[in-house]
Amino acid sequence: MSNSIISLKNVTMKFGGVTALNDVTFDVKQGEILGLIGPNGAGKTTVFNVITGVYQITSGAIDFDGKSLSGTKRYKITKRGIARTFQNIRLWGDMTALENVVTATDTHKKSGLLSGLFGMPISRKEEKRDKARAQELLDFIGIGEYADRLARNLPYGVQRRLEIARALGTNPKLVLLDEPAAGFNPSEKVELAATIRKIRDAGYTVLLIEHDMSLVMKVSDRVVVLDFGQKIADDVPNKVQNDPRVIEAYLGVPEDAS
Amino acid sequence: MINLRDKGADIWERSNRIERTFIALGFIALAASLPFFGGTFLNTPIADYESVLVYPIAMFVLMAIGLNIVIGKSGLLDLGYVAFFAIGAYTMGLLGTRTSLNTWEILPIGIAMAMFSGVILGVPALKLRGDYLAIITLGFGEIVRIVALNLGTLGRSEGILNIPTPPSVFGVEYSFDSHRIYYWTLLILILFAIWMVRRLSVRRAGRAWESIRQDEDAAELMGVPTFKYKVWAFVLGASVGGAAGVFYASKTLFIAPDNFTLQISILILACVVFGGMGNIWGVILGAVILGYLPDRIRFLSDARLLVFGLVLVIMMNLRPDGLLPRKKREKPLPKQVQ
Amino acid sequence: MFGNFLDQFWSLTFGGLSLGFIYILIALGYTMVYGVLRMINFANSEVFMVGTFATIIIIRDVFKFTQTSEYATGPRLWLILGTALIASMLVSGILSVLIELVAYRRLRRMNSGILAPLISAIGVSMVLAESMRIMTDSRPVASPRAMEKSFIGKFFDADIRLDNTIIIVAAIILLAILMAFVNKTRLGKAIRAVSMNGNAAKLMGINIDGVVSITFLVGGLMTGAAGFFYVLKYENSSFSIGFELGIAAFTAAILGGIGNIKGAFYGGLVLGLLETYASFFLGTQWKAVTVFVILVLVLYTRPNGLFGEAMTQSRA
Numbered sequence: 001m002s003n004s005i006i007s008l009k010n011v012t013m014k015f016g017g018v019t020a021l022n023d024v025t026f027d028v029k030q031g032e033i034l035g036l037i038g039p040n041g042a043g044k045t046t047v048f049n050v051i052t053g054v055y056q057i058t059s060g061a062i063d064f065d066g067k068s069l070s071g072t073k074r075y076k077i078t079k080r081g082i083a084r085t086f087q088n089i090r091l092w093g094d095m096t097a098l099e100n101v102v103t104a105t106d107t108h109k110k111s112g113l114l115s116g117l118f119g120m121p122i123s124r125k126e127e128k129r130d131k132a133r134a135q136e137l138l139d140f141i142g143i144g145e146y147a148d149r150l151a152r153n154l155p156y157g158v159q160r161r162l163e164i165a166r167a168l169g170t171n172p173k174l175v176l177l178d179e180p181a182a183g184f185n186p187s188e189k190v191e192l193a194a195t196i197r198k199i200r201d202a203g204y205t206v207l208l209i210e211h212d213m214s215l216v217m218k219v220s221d222r223v224v225v226l227d228f229g230q231k232i233a234d235d236v237p238n239k240v241q242n243d244p245r246v247i248e249a250y251l252g253v254p255e256d257a258s
Numbered sequence: 259m260i261n262l263r264d265k266g267a268d269i270w271e272r273s274n275r276i277e278r279t280f281i282a283l284g285f286i287a288l289a290a291s292l293p294f295f296g297g298t299f300l301n302t303p304i305a306d307y308e309s310v311l312v313y314p315i316a317m318f319v320l321m322a323i324g325l326n327i328v329i330g331k332s333g334l335l336d337l338g339y340v341a342f343f344a345i346g347a348y349t350m351g352l353l354g355t356r357t358s359l360n361t362w363e364i365l366p367i368g369i370a371m372a373m374f375s376g377v378i379l380g381v382p383a384l385k386l387r388g389d390y391l392a393i394i395t396l397g398f399g400e401i402v403r404i405v406a407l408n409l410g411t412l413g414r415s416e417g418i419l420n421i422p423t424p425p426s427v428f429g430v431e432y433s434f435d436s437h438r439i440y441y442w443t444l445l446i447l448i449l450f451a452i453w454m455v456r457r458l459s460v461r462r463a464g465r466a467w468e469s470i471r472q473d474e475d476a477a478e479l480m481g482v483p484t485f486k487y488k489v490w491a492f493v494l495g496a497s498v499g500g501a502a503g504v505f506y507a508s509k510t511l512f513i514a515p516d517n518f519t520l521q522i523s524i525l526i527l528a529c530v531v532f533g534g535m536g537n538i539w540g541v542i543l544g545a546v547i548l549g550y551l552p553d554r555i556r557f558l559s560d561a562r563l564l565v566f567g568l569v570l571v572i573m574m575n576l577r578p579d580g581l582l583p584r585k586k587r588e589k590p591l592p593k594q595v596q
Numbered sequence: 597m598f599g600n601f602l603d604q605f606w607s608l609t610f611g612g613l614s615l616g617f618i619y620i621l622i623a624l625g626y627t628m629v630y631g632v633l634r635m636i637n638f639a640n641s642e643v644f645m646v647g648t649f650a651t652i653i654i655i656r657d658v659f660k661f662t663q664t665s666e667y668a669t670g671p672r673l674w675l676i677l678g679t680a681l682i683a684s685m686l687v688s689g690i691l692s693v694l695i696e697l698v699a700y701r702r703l704r705r706m707n708s709g710i711l712a713p714l715i716s717a718i719g720v721s722m723v724l725a726e727s728m729r730i731m732t733d734s735r736p737v738a739s740p741r742a743m744e745k746s747f748i749g750k751f752f753d754a755d756i757r758l759d760n761t762i763i764i765v766a767a768i769i770l771l772a773i774l775m776a777f778v779n780k781t782r783l784g785k786a787i788r789a790v791s792m793n794g795n796a797a798k799l800m801g802i803n804i805d806g807v808v809s810i811t812f813l814v815g816g817l818m819t820g821a822a823g824f825f826y827v828l829k830y831e832n833s834s835f836s837i838g839f840e841l842g843i844a845a846f847t848a849a850i851l852g853g854i855g856n857i858k859g860a861f862y863g864g865l866v867l868g869l870l871e872t873y874a875s876f877f878l879g880t881q882w883k884a885v886t887v888f889v890i891l892v893l894v895l896y897t898r899p900n901g902l903f904g905e906a907m908t909q910s911r912a
Contacts, residue, residue, distance in 0.1 A: 052479055078481035090476040092469050094584070103465040107481030113490050116461035117454060127461060170481045335711055337718070386895060388710050389636045393846065394895065397888035400843075408881050520839070524722055531715055561730060567722025574716040575702050 003030045005174055005205050006051065006082075011060035013043075013050055013229075020046040022229040023060070028174065033196060033206040035220030035237070037213070039249055042226040044209045045087060048176050052084050053077045065173065079107050081173035085163040085180060087209075093152030097143065097162050100151050101134035104169030134169060140202070141165040141195060157188055164195070174205045181212050193219045217241060225249065263537070263582045289445055293438035302553040308437035312509060314525075315549035316444040317502055322529040322545040323451045323538060324498025329527070330536035330584070331455075331464065332491040333471030334384070335392040337523050338399030341379075342372040342496040344518035346503020348406060351418035351513050361424035361508040365501060372500020373493045380492035384485060399523055407515040417514025421507050432508075440509050447505065448542075451498050455538055458494075467491055471536075521563055528566040531573050534580025543581055601876060606754030608872050614760040614829060616868020617767035621822035622845030623852070623860035624774070625692065625815035631791035631855040632811045635710065638717035639695050641842020642724035643816050647688040647823020648833035649728065652739040654680040655827075661740035673743050677828075681766070685820040692816025693809055695720055701805070721838070728835035736834035739827045763825045770821055771861065774814070778857065787811055791855065840884065844871065847891040853901025863901065 007027035013020045021043045028034045036044050049055045051062060053074040062069045069077060083104070091100055109130070111123035138144045141161045146154055151162060160180055167175050177196070181189050189212060196219050200206050210216045216223060217237040225233040225240060227249040233240050240246055273281065292300075296307040321343060328336045349368040353359050359367075383394045406412045413419075423432045424443075432439055458464050466487040469477035478484045507513050525548070533544020548569070552562040573580060601608075625640035655661050659668075659676050668676055699716040706712075747755040778784035789797040790807045798804055826841070827833060844867060852863025867890065874886045894901065 054475075054479070074478045075481050075483050078479060083481075084479060086476065090473050092472040092476070094472055095465070095468055099465060099468075103469050103477075103482065104480045106462045106465060109462055111462065113458065113463040113487070116463055117457055119457070123461065166480060329711075333711060335714060382892070382896060389714055390895060392714055393636065393843075394892060397843065397891060401885055401888055404881070404885050524718060527715065527718070561726065563722055564726035564730065567719045567726060570719025570722065571699055571716050572719075574712050574719065575699070578703075578706075578708065578712055 004028060005030045006064045009061045011050060011062060012058045013046055013055060014058045020229050024231050026224045026231060026234055028205055028207050031200065031205055032221040033200050033208060033219055035216040035223040036207060036209045037216055037223060038226035043229040044226055045178060048084055048178055051176065052082060078170050082176065083167035083170040083172035084176035085167050085178050087178040089159050089163055091151040091159060091162060093150065095151055096148050097138060097151055097154065098134050098147040100162060100166050101137055101169040102130055104166045105130040105133055107170045137165045137168050156183060172204065174207060175199065177206060177208045179209055179211060181210055181215055189215050290442060293441055303556060304559050305553050310553045312437050312440045312444060315546055316441055316448065317506060318526065318529055318545040318549040319542050320444060320448050320451060320502045321499055321526045322541045323448065323455060324495045325526050326530050326538060326541045327455060328491050328495035329530055330541065332467040332488060334488060334491060335388055336395045337392050338395035339499055339526055340518050340522040341399040341402040342375065342499030343503040343522065344402050344406065345372045345375050346500035347507040347513045348412060350504040350507035351421050354421045355418060365504050368504035369497045369500045372496040376493040376496030377489065380489045384488045384492065396520065399520055403515050403518050415515060417512060419512050421511045424508050434511055444505065447501060452538060463487060463490065525566055528569050532569050532580055534582040534584060536584035537582050540580050540582030606752045608876060609869065610754060610756060610760050612869040612872030613865065614763040615872060616865040617763055618822045618825050619845045619848040619868050620861050620864030621767060621818045622841060623849040623864050624857065625819035626846050626849045627854050627856060627860045628811050628815045632787060632808055635713055638714060639699065639720040640815065640819055641838035642721045643688045643692045643819045644823050644841060645728065645835065645838030646691055646724065647684040647820035648827050648837060650684040650687040651680045651824045651827040652737055652833060654683050655742050656740055661742050663740050665740060667744040668742050676742050681821060681824045684824040685817045688820025688823060689813045689816035692812045696808060696812040725835050725838060732835055736832050738832045741831055759828050763829060767825065770818065774818065783810055844887045847887050850891060850901055851894050859901055
């Protein structure tokens with residue numbers, strides 16, 4: 001597994017008496033799209049939260065790029081190359097779309113507050129470079145024309161895409177997408193699937209949480225299934241689809257019809 | 259009122275560099291000429307008009323700009339802002355009377371002292387949630403006052419007397435009754451503070467503060483070193499308060515703990531809230547109006563704090579964005595999208 | 597110094613306990629509101645201040661006591677004390693409800709975050725304190741003494757003062773009534789339900805606005821009682837008293853774990869005693885500093901207080 005970018009080993013996460021993740025082990029390989037699915041409450045978003053440092057895991061280990069993530073501050077995890085989107089959109093509403101992405105690009109700026117204050121050449125150069133980069137990203141995601149609009153005034157679908165552009169702004173190696181298609185209509189979903197592949201083709205690795213089974217099965221190279229905090233399957237899409245344990249886990253829980 | 263803000267921004271954005279320079283110079287000239295309107299309708303019946311321009315008006319404006327970095331830009335409620343003002347003033351008082359340093363030499367020391375206290379207070383306090391931060395800073399403000407009230411070196415309730423005026427610069431003399439000279443000097447300090455805030459606002463620091471104010475958790479997860487930038491906001495706010503304090507001491511020549519009560523913190527907060535949190539022009543307007551009116555309208559001068567309290571309640575409930583709100587407008591969409 | 601302390605230990609302890617009970621009652625005004633709304637009811641300090649003046653007005657203007665009056669005794673004394681207590685409680689309780697209506701309710705509806713209600717509350721505090729300052733000419737107001745502060749017994753070497761005893765006994769009765777109200781009555785249970793989970797309570801059909809008003813009322817009643825006890829003990833008040841005691845009571849609430857009634861109880865007692873002992877050694881001028889130092893220490897070392905919820909930032 002030399003080419004895995006992140007690996008979770010025996011990760012357990014307990015909240016008081018509740019075990020949200022129980023001995024979960026899987027890894028994401030460089031350049032793949034890994035789908036992470038499971039019924040509601042299976043612990044999918046918890047996986048994102050332990051990777052990005054929102055929660056400290058109770059036991060186990062998470063290695064990213066060959067080095068442990070434990071004890072790393074949240075913003076430093078981002079700096080090391082992991083970025084995420086949020087299930088419930090959390091943009092900075094009073095900023096424009098472009099500013100949202102530029103703020104994310106600031107992660108890798110060498111210039112800080114003082115060089116900005118005194119107008120040092122490096123600050124000017126980086127400002128210019130990252131504004132261009134942010135616009136590129138908006139164009140890449142297909143929302144370039146909304147650059148100067150306030151995030152909170154954007155249509156819902158654009159906000160969802162802006163979340164992805166913002167995550168890419170941090171120049172991540174691994175992108176965590178938390179239900180990026182929530183609330184999308186079928187044609188938007190098709191478009192999104194193309195975008196996710198485009199992201200992968202641009203060299204990013206993608207870990208995707210999604211409720212829409214057909215979308216996940218279509219875009220993912222591999223799928224990990226969680227149920228009650230435990231991993232019950234980890235394979236290519238068509239094998240996972242026919243796995244009896246997965247079918248059982250979903251039985252009675254109809255696929256998200258939206 | 260929203261239109262006033264948008265119209266201003268509109269004119270500004272449509273102007274080229276030369277026009278902008280003229281607009282800015284025009285406003286500076288207008289502000290600088292205020293001392294000459296003493297005999298007109300602007301005159302203040304209670305206190306001397308020119309001294310009102312210095313304190314409270316210009317002093318409030320300066321401190322409001324500083325506090326705005328903390329509360330308006332970063333959304334951190336600091337109720338002990340007066341502490342930095344006091345630290346600046348006492349630095350001036352002590353060094354001015356005990357050493358041969360003059361005001362201009364003490365100014366950077368006072369600013370440094372205020373910034374240092376900003377770090378001391380900020381590093382532990384900024385780890386707490388917003389409302390606890392408010393209480394801790396309020397406590398800090400009171401502690402500074404109580405220490406001044408009880409330490410012999412700081413003159414206890416008598417305070418410090420005979421603080422020297424600034425030495426003359428380029429032949430301009432500072433005597434204690436030449437209010438307009440102080441006013442113009444303060445104007446320069448204010449312009450410097452505006453420059454600093456505006457410069458930072460459009461760069462990394464400004465974005466970091468904005469993101470922290472709007473959603474701190476999201477900011478941190480997007481790689482913003484939130485704690486560092488919160489401390490910076492605190493420290494920069496403190497530096498402006500400290501500068502105001504040094505200059506205040508060197509103007510009034512006499513300081514006592516009674517000059518540095520919680521009420522000052524609340525007054526400055528009212529200026530910021532009234533004008534419009536986060537918008538520097540709004541904050542300046544708020545400070546000018548709230549600094550000026552109580553001296554213009556006799557009835558208000560006794561009930562100054564009462565009125566300021568009402569301003570806080572009414573503004574928060576009816577117009578939480580203040581007179582001139584922060585940026586809300588945006589450029590129109592290009593045709594093909596609409 | 598230390599020998600003196602031991603000599604005076606029990607009398608200091610009694611003084612500290614009665615002060616502690618005053619803190620407990622004010623702390624309830626913070627802690628109950630915090631429990632329901634997760635918001636610091638900053639203006640509660642001025643609810644207390646108004647309560648102290650209500651007591652003074654009853655004693656001075658209704659029962660016409662002056663500094664030279666003879667002390668009341670027997671049933672008349674209890675009538676006076678009872679009237680003053682109830683009047684202070686009602687005035688403070690109603691004021692507290694009004695403050696919520698004027699300063700907080702609209703902001704709560706707008707879902708405005710934590711900054712706006714706090715600023716609004718600071719404004720209300722300012723208005724109340726300043727109105728009182730203007731009405732009292734910035735001077736402290738003395739309350740005529742209505743009862744003889746006789747010693748009613750001895751405990752070790754310490755005299756037990758009547759006023760301290762009344763405060764402790766009456767406060768315990770009030771707290772018992774409060775506990776019964778919160779634990780046994782429908783309304784009390786509704787308050788607890790909202791404290792535990794506001795959204796769930798709403799779904800269960802609990803009228804949140806009603807519960808909030810009741811919470812402010814009860815918090816105000818308790819704070820008003822503290823106003824009465826304060827005047828009984830110290831026989832004066834001033835427009836700035838709210839600020840001084842408010843911060844201490846808030847600290848007591850934090851100390852015990854804000855949002856938690858039991859926490860207010862232990863926090864108030866601990867702070868009342870600590871403050872009294874510390875003043876003995878350091879002098880009263882450092883009292884406020886002591887309180888703040890305790891507050892800061894608690895926030896860093898035991899952010900949950902003794903019983904309450906975490907106060908560091910909630911995360912994503």
